[in-house]
Amino acid sequence: MIKAKDIYKSFGELEVLSGISFEVEQGEAISIIGPSGSGKSTLLRSLIGLEEINSGELYIEGISVRESGKKAYQKMGMVFQGFNLFPHKTVMGNLIEAPLVVKGIKKSAAKENAAALLKKVGLSDKKDSYPAQLSGGQKQRVAIARALAMEPDIMLFDEPTSSLDPELVGEVLTVIRDLAEENITMLIVTHEMGFARDVSDRVFFMDHGQIISDTVPEKIFVNPESERIQNFLTKILSQN
Amino acid sequence: MFDYIINVSGYILEGSLITFQLYLVTAIFSVILGIAGALGKISKIPLLESILSFYTWVFRGTPLLLQLFFAYYGLPVLGITLQPFPAAALTFIVNYGAYFTEIFRGGIESINEGQYEAAKVLGMNYRQTMSRIIIPQTVKRILPATSNEAINLVKDSALVAVIGLGDLLRAAKVAVTRDFSIIPFIIAAVFYLIISSVIVTVFRKLEEKYSVYE
Numbered sequence: 001m002i003k004a005k006d007i008y009k010s011f012g013e014l015e016v017l018s019g020i021s022f023e024v025e026q027g028e029a030i031s032i033i034g035p036s037g038s039g040k041s042t043l044l045r046s047l048i049g050l051e052e053i054n055s056g057e058l059y060i061e062g063i064s065v066r067e068s069g070k071k072a073y074q075k076m077g078m079v080f081q082g083f084n085l086f087p088h089k090t091v092m093g094n095l096i097e098a099p100l101v102v103k104g105i106k107k108s109a110a111k112e113n114a115a116a117l118l119k120k121v122g123l124s125d126k127k128d129s130y131p132a133q134l135s136g137g138q139k140q141r142v143a144i145a146r147a148l149a150m151e152p153d154i155m156l157f158d159e160p161t162s163s164l165d166p167e168l169v170g171e172v173l174t175v176i177r178d179l180a181e182e183n184i185t186m187l188i189v190t191h192e193m194g195f196a197r198d199v200s201d202r203v204f205f206m207d208h209g210q211i212i213s214d215t216v217p218e219k220i221f222v223n224p225e226s227e228r229i230q231n232f233l234t235k236i237l238s239q240n
Numbered sequence: 241m242f243d244y245i246i247n248v249s250g251y252i253l254e255g256s257l258i259t260f261q262l263y264l265v266t267a268i269f270s271v272i273l274g275i276a277g278a279l280g281k282i283s284k285i286p287l288l289e290s291i292l293s294f295y296t297w298v299f300r301g302t303p304l305l306l307q308l309f310f311a312y313y314g315l316p317v318l319g320i321t322l323q324p325f326p327a328a329a330l331t332f333i334v335n336y337g338a339y340f341t342e343i344f345r346g347g348i349e350s351i352n353e354g355q356y357e358a359a360k361v362l363g364m365n366y367r368q369t370m371s372r373i374i375i376p377q378t379v380k381r382i383l384p385a386t387s388n389e390a391i392n393l394v395k396d397s398a399l400v401a402v403i404g405l406g407d408l409l410r411a412a413k414v415a416v417t418r419d420f421s422i423i424p425f426i427i428a429a430v431f432y433l434i435i436s437s438v439i440v441t442v443f444r445k446l447e448e449k450y451s452v453y454e
Contacts, residue, residue, distance in 0.1 A: 048361055074363050084358035088377050088453050098362035101372060130453040150362060 001026045001154060001185050002047065007056030009039075009046055009209075016042045018209035020056070026153075027183035031196035031217070034206035035232055040189040043206070044156050047187070049073045061153065077147030081159040083139040085131040091118065091142050092127040095149045103150070110149075117145040121175050137168030141175055148179075155179065157188040193236055197221045205229050248415050248424050255411025256431060258325070259397050262407070266332040266393060273333060274340020279370070281345045292341065299338035305399055307331045312403040328400040336393060343385045347378035380450040387443035394435050408432070 002024040009017035016039045024030055032040045045051045047058065049069055058065040060072035086094050095114035099105050118124045121141040131139055140160055147155060157176065161169040173195050180186060180199045190196055196203055197217045205213040205220060207228055213220060224230045277295070280288045299307065312327040322330065351374050359369040401410035412428035415421070 050357055050360065070363075073361070076361070078361040080354060080358065082354050084352075084354035086355065086358070086373055086377075088380070088450075097372065098364060101368050102363040132454050146362070 001028070001061060002187075003057075003059040004047075005057040007043075007046065007058065008054045009042055009051060010054055016209055017046065017053070020209070020211055022204065022211060022214060024154075024185060024187065026185055028201045029180040029186045029199055030188065030202050030204060031200040032187060032189045032204045032206060033191070033193070033196055033220075033232075034204075038206040039209040040206050041158050044078075044158050044187060044189055048076050048078050048156055050078075074150075075152060076154045076156055077150055077152035078156040078158065079140070079143050079147055079160050081162050083131070083136075083143045083163075085139055085143055085146070087131050090128050090130055091123065091134075094131070094142060094146050098146070098150050114145070114149055117148050118142075120148075120178070121145045122171075135168060136164045137171045140164065140172045144172075144175055144179075152184075154185045154187070157186065157190070159189050159191065161190070161192060191236065193221065193233070205232075207232075244419075244421075245423060245427065248419070248421075249427055251415055252408060252411045252424060252427055252431060255406050256408035258400070258405055259394075259408040259435075262325070262328055262332065262397050262400065262405075263393060265329045266336055266397075267390070269329075269333045270336035270340055273337030274344050275375075277337060277341030278344035278348055281341060282348055296338040296341050299335050300342070304331070304335050304396055305402070307335055308399055308403060324400070324403050324405045327403065328405055332393070332396070336389060339389055340386070343382050343389070344378065346385075347382040348374060350381055351377055380447075380454070383443060383447050383450065387440070387447075390439050390443065391436050394432060394439065398432075 002022075004023075005021050007017050007020040008015070018039075020039075020043060032043065034040055042051055046053050047060070049065070049072075058072075060075050063072040063075075065072045086097065089097060092111065092114055095117060096107065096110040099110040099113065100107060115124065115127065118127055121144060123138060123141055123145070126134060126138060126142070131142070134142065144155075144160075160176065161172050164172065169192065173192065176186070176188065177195075177199055188196070188200070200217050202214060203217050203220045204211045205226075213224075213226060213229060219225070220229060221233070224233060277292055281292050283289065308328065308331045311322060311331045312324065315322060315327075355373055355377070356369060359373045364373070397407060398409040400407050401413065404410075406414075408431055409428055412424040415424035
């Protein structure tokens with residue numbers, strides 16, 4: 001589904017990704033954890049073309065990003081930490097915008113599809129609201145539905161709950177959990193360790209621009225081999 | 241007395257036809273020029289940015305009256321002779337276009353980077369992103385500044401009297417001189433106030449309309 005080989009990315013002098021390689025199979029849910037500044041978000045953003053990689057090979061469903069980036073990116077949807085909903089459009093307007101404009105599907109069909117997605121994220125009653133009238137958790141659920149409206153094969157979540165009040169985190173995680181059960185391929189950058197442990201098929205632990213561990217959650221959370229991972233988990237868990 | 245007011249009002253109203261025409265032409269084309277200028281200024285094409293910066297620097301930094309004289313009395317020296325109305329319209333469009341370039345640029349730049357990213361990951365191209373996501377959000381933010389310019393334009397339009405265009409103010413002045421009465425000036429002031437009030441109201445309605453989403 002995704003194949004990354006030896007990816008490097010620098011911002012000026014600062015190397016953020018230092019030789020990243022991994023593969024993701026169809027239907028896998030991958031959590032990406034690690035200290036801040038380790039390159040987690042940059043990796044995710046590079047996959048969908050928000051950052052241009054300096055070198056390396058990236059294939060999305062066998063399509064080379066180097067050769068036909070746009071086509072490759074269309075297979076993916078992304079959810080941001082800051083939601084990035086379109087404030088001038090209603091919830092329904094946010095959901096149908098890209099299907100109408102990019103895919104050119106009929107308005108009635110787009111609305112029907114959007115209504116089904118809103119039902120799925122539990123926000124059917126909010127379809128005529130504007131983003132400013134929603135809570136953070138509701139905004140993020142709309143953002144997830146908006147990404148799903150383009151029917152991506154792969155969903156990328158960039159710290160989807162990091163800007164939410166603690167009591168709103170659960171509702172968003174529940175939606176993502178449901179998606180995992182539907183076997184949508186997902187990569188999730190998160191600081192929610194409990195969630196990462198329950199939901200993921202594999203966990204990438206990143207540090208200094210590298211994936212230093214790529215393994216099943218039990219191995220990381222129950223029995224971490226490396227001292228760096230142990231230290232990180234101790235720190236994070238003591239914060240919670 | 242009453243008959244005189246009606247008569248003079250009719251005369252001034254005829255003059256205001258020119259004012260309306262100038263207003264309409266300037267409003268339409270200076271806004272178009274402003275949008276194009278703003279998009280050029282954020283285009284990250286250095287030459288285009290420099291040219292546009294020079295343009296807004298010159299036209300915002302010199303008196304509109306000077307620009308009007310330049311177009312009407314100056315250009316003929318260079319062999320380009322314009323009739324009063326085209327000279328006035330051209331000057332106003334280019335002058336207001338410079339202000340709108342800066343206002344619109346500021347509005348576009350105030351939109352969060354996340355909006356571009358969201359549009360991009362949804363597969364929208366530059367044109368779709370600008371026309372459907374960025375510019376519609378900009379409209380709300382630039383309304384107050386645009387409203388100011390719209391009112392300024394009403395008053396600035398009176399400058400054309402100096403190049404002999406028979407606008408609202410000139411009609412009033414002619415009537416004052418002819419009849420040796422101050423009433424035409426008062427009528428002219430009332431006309432300007434009415435036009436300004438209509439514009440203020442229109443913009444207030446627009447701001448109300450756009451306030452639903454924030």
